[in-house]
Amino acid sequence: MTAALDAVRQIDLAPPHPRHAGIAGTLLIEAALAAAISSDVTAAGDLTERAARLADDANCHDHDGVAFGTTPVDLARALIATWSGDHHLAVLRHRRAIGANGWQLLPAEHRAAHLIDIARAHLNFGDAGAAGQALANADRIAPAETRTRPVAREALTAALRAGRTTADVARLAAAIGLTRS
Template identity: 65%
Template structure:
């Protein structure tokens, strides 16, 4: 139900944007995320790529200096959607486009006034998640560890960092490392509790960690907090 509501809200925002490509692009980010949550990867990719095309066609000088953040975020959303569809070629091409854009984007300004965060680190996090969704879990974890070990990782919005940690638990679990998955969830909860306590993906991952065997005290406390154990 939350994903359905998110899709509806994003779709209405797209309609309300009218002919403004920037407003449409901002709405398309949310729309793509909602469609991915509903397992509608191809539609999500189409929505994001279409919004990028509209931004590319807009007259120069219309947008703010940090506008690459929006285009880059849309490219990342499109890449994640492509990976969800199993399209490795499209995911790779879109990620490379985002990476090229990120080299010219000052990561110190990682979030503009609309909350769009983009830079080299967000591209690397996307590489990790696309690798995971395409089944290369070892590569996903390797990229994840390198990206989260950088100073720029700590500059990203708390919700972004927590959401990524929740998402990467799938790679840890598929590699048979529930302890790493548990640590990721506990860290995510410390960064942005709402992400772990509301998102279905977090509860699903935490349930898998609990079923895998004995857990640390921190994981047990988190499970009790979210209502999975007494």
């Protein structure tokens, strides 16, 4: 969090450049996520709001390769809600974010990583089917993300234990060696 905020301060001191808002916003999101991991919900909220203002003021989504805009801010809000234990809010924010135009503009790995992370919120909310579907969708988007991240394997195992799964979730489980094909 400190490193990201120090970098934002340096950007604020530099002469204005079109990419600065996107870079500063991305750093603010990273700082907000770090604050949330450290259980500093107030700082996480404040930093996310700062990032949201930048996203609203500067339409800089994917400007020169900087994947920043309102959708990444909303995805961060969903993760912060997950880590704060408000799984209902996390799922609502997630659904809003993936319904936005910016979702498809994000890099495939970013979208898949988010789907893997939000699978835990679905599980904690009691919706193993949605968790499994999020993982199957992540695998369609970026298989390497889903098949190599331990958190994806853990979430898929939990979804499988919770009960019935769809065919695509069962295929994913077989593909990563959790069940026999």
